[in-house]
Amino acid sequence: MRVIMQNDRAEIKKMVLSMVETARMSGGYFLASGNDIGWNVPPEAIRYYLDITAELGYR
Numbered sequence: 241m242r243v244i245m246q247n248d249r250a251e252i253k254k255m256v257l258s259m260v261e262t263a264r265m266s267g268g269y270f271l272a273s274g275n276d277i278g279w280n281v282p283p284e285a286i287r288y289y290l291d292i293t294a295e296l297g298y299r
Contacts, residue, residue, distance in 0.1 A: 245278065247285040256292050263297070 243255045263269030277286060 244285045244289050245281045247282045249288055252285065252289050253292050253296075256289070256296055260296050 243251050259269060
């Protein structure tokens with residue numbers, strides 16, 4: 241969540257692309273935020289994370 245907390249779209253996209261690449265190599269992957277989303281994570285960063293995940297994370 242530290243990447244999302246910084247609200248840097250380029251870094252969020254880089255993180256999601258890394259997760260998608262891991263999924264390709266291992267045959268599957270469930271993208272998740274972790275244990276929780278902290279109170280100090282900007283809502284727009286969460287929205288971007290979900291949007292870019294929906295765009296890039298496909299079967």
